Amino acid sequence: MRATIIHAPGDIRVENAPEPTITAPTDAVIRTVATCVCGSDLWSYRGVLPIAEPWAIGHEYVGVVEEVGSEVSTVRPGQFVIGSFVASDNTCPNCRAGYQTSCLHAQQVNGAQAEYVRIPIADGTLVATPEQPDEELIPSLLTLSDVMGTGWYAARAAEIRPGSTAVVVGDGAVGLSGVIAAKELGAERIIAMSRHESRQKLALEFGATDIVTERGEEGVARVKELTNGVGADSVLECVGTQESMRQGLQSARPGGNVGFVGFPHGTQIDGQELFFSHVGLRGGLAPVRSYLPDLIQRVFDGRINPGKVFDLSLPLDQAAEGYKAMDQRRAIKTLLRP
Template identity: 65%
Template sequence: MRAVVMHAPGDVRVEDRPDPRIVDPTDAVVRLAATCICGSDLWPYRGAEPVDHQPMGHEFVGFVEQVGSEVTSVKPGDFVVGSFVLSDNTCEICRSGYQSHCVHRIFTGSEVGTQAQRARIPMADGSLVATPGTPDEDVMASLLAASDVLGTGWFAALAAEVGPGKTVSVVGDGAVGLMGVLAARQLGAERVIAMSRHVDRQALAREFGATDIVEERGDEGVARIKELTDGLGAHSVIEAVGTQESMMQAIRATRAGGHVGYVGVAHDVNLPGAELFFSGVHLHGGPAPVREYLPHLIDLIWRREINPGKVFDLRLPLEDAAEGYRAMDERRAIKVLLEV
């Protein structure tokens, strides 16, 4: 099969890899219909994380081709959605709604790699969710978004205690931040402030439900949020970047008693203890338990109540994955869908 492999920072190739096969009786083999490039894939691409001949990809949708003898929830021919963390969905942690911390968890990108034509999916019963039928192209793109960025944005909004009557600020205008905007509106937020300097992303944020745009960053961005909220700060803030500046901007833009939902993959983030102590702000986040939300999100998408697939502003064949990485690295694309 053909698959994307990152040989070194900036060096992405599509090459032949062995076809996957059933190894354990709980496995499934999925023929991928679509996959995509994640903002987190840019960290190793830019040299911020080590990489050496790593198969890439952790977001996927596709058709089940084979199942192991113990798999009961999906069967060959089913169209399924997966997530970036594979889980058994039965352990005590999974049952509490935190499948991303499953005691048997496998990070899809580190051990599977789904920027490929096929993938072996361990713990298939716990990790894959079948759709009511075969989706059309637009619905397929939205289902692909559900496998990571939509589920992550949804978790960020829940972690930030978004709800009716609240003002929400979203730090980060990448795919996850934009999905945070969509989630906040779906969860009933009265006001959603998207922090973005890019006209195309601002337009999509408004389409997803943003009521206000703030272009300032850092302390100036915090001051602007305070200005818009009578000096108090937002009730809920979604942090979707993962840098020191973005995390501190999120905390400082939150009112006392408010909540920060952080889902940006943290790089060199250090929280000043004294400031955190006196902020009165709740912090919750980390890797999103996408599997927890997939049935609900699939239902919303299938009934066309939401269209998160609009976040894919560039579609390329799998063979052109290197161009997709360049486009996202140079911010010529928000998120790239790879057609398999």
């Protein structure tokens, strides 16, 4: 089969590789229908994360079950499935608490930018769609594997409730998904912080009510102007830098909440600053498994269309170009078709 291998920073190749097989009775093998490039894949691509040896990259996927191990009982060959980027048993105390990315038996999914992918602990990880989806739903279903679920978690961690005022820091695919989540969870005012015209447009289409182009102290001042002088109820931090975290914390009102899903790059949070802010803070790898049944239904119902974050769609063999376009910010997010 064809699989995407990262050899070194900037060196992405689609190569022939052996098809994955069932290695544990809890595994499933999926024929990938669509996969995509994640912002976090760029950490390796940009040399931020070291690459000890070439490896099969990719962790977002939708596809059709090809084969299951003898202990798999919740999905069967032929079903269309979506799974999280982290495999989880969905039965341990952390899974039952809704934090499947902290599963006591969590395993990272890799090798998804390929024609077939092996998914460990399939019963806990995969969710079948109610029926075979129409072609047009595929991109949106694919986002549920990571990016839309991550935006959803940001909104939940930020405790958005009906009537809330929300700020979304970051206009990448996760931030834009966060706008969708904020809208679905009932936020009345959704302030998207963005400087890119195409992303502003998509944010507005997804439900943003205001765009703030300022950053830093000016950005905070602008948010306060829009929020009764005190700041927002909920802030979704979808970037992961020291600056974006401060932007997030300072944009929330006392008693408000920041959900942070941007992977923190050297971020330190000052205890006194957090203390005096009265802001609640929760982050982490999104437990997207927890949201799959609900979000699949919202996609099937046509309520949400997060697939629009894909502004580039390429055959799998052109994965290298997909990475390059995202790295150069020519694309928000690249979908790959095996």
